[in-house]
Amino acid sequence: MSRTSRIVLGVALLVLVLVLDQASKDWILYYYHLPDRGSVQILPFLNFTMVWNHAVTFGMFGGLGAKGPWVFCAISMGAVGLLLWTLTRTRRTLVAAACGAIAGGAIGNVIDRLRYGAVVDFLHAHAFGWSWYVFNVADSGIVCGVVVWLIDSFLADRQTRQT
Incomplete structure (x- = not known):
């Protein structure tokens, strides 16, 4: 795959993850009204359960108070910058795709922190x-x-060791 194709793939995944994320959150909040419902069983193994996450992954670093969202946004956007830089330079198609998906997710969560x-x-x-x-x-x-x-x-790594 050409460099341009890898970049297009990564950016397409970034946009896809970001759009699906924001659309699903808007639907949950403003059309399904999950905050009013709390938790609703959808399938025997899946619930829609409303949680406002003021921390990061698994609730880590939740004690930063009012500065927390700004700190998390700054760190996330720095990571997005590094991911985009990697996306434009990698020769590996899967790495380009992964960079796009990770960056799209990070931006989606940054938007939430800024909005809510x-x-x-x-x-x-x-x-x-x-x-x-x-x-x-x-x-x-x-x-x-x-x-x-x-x-x-x-x-x-396995391929490198075998050659």
Whole structure:
């Protein structure tokens, strides 16, 4: 795949994750009115559960007070800058795709922090007594992007050792 095609792929995934994230959050807040409902079972293993996340992943660093959203936004946008720089320079298609998905998710959560002072989380997966943290589409884009990047790195490392 050409450099331009890799960049287009990464930017397309960035836009896709960002649009799906923001559209799903607007729907949850303003059409489904989840804040009024609290938690609603959608499937036997999935609830819509309203959570305003004032911290970062898994509730870490929640004690920063009013400065927290600004600190998280600054760090996130710095990371987005590095991801976009990597996206434009990588020769690996999967890394370009991962950079786009991660950046789109990070921007989506930054928008929430600027709009609401917290991130809108609403997807709650659970099964057989196991329960995952409540998350959103942006978080999914970030996690999937990181997993794809790790798999690509693992495969590239194996390929390098075999040659």
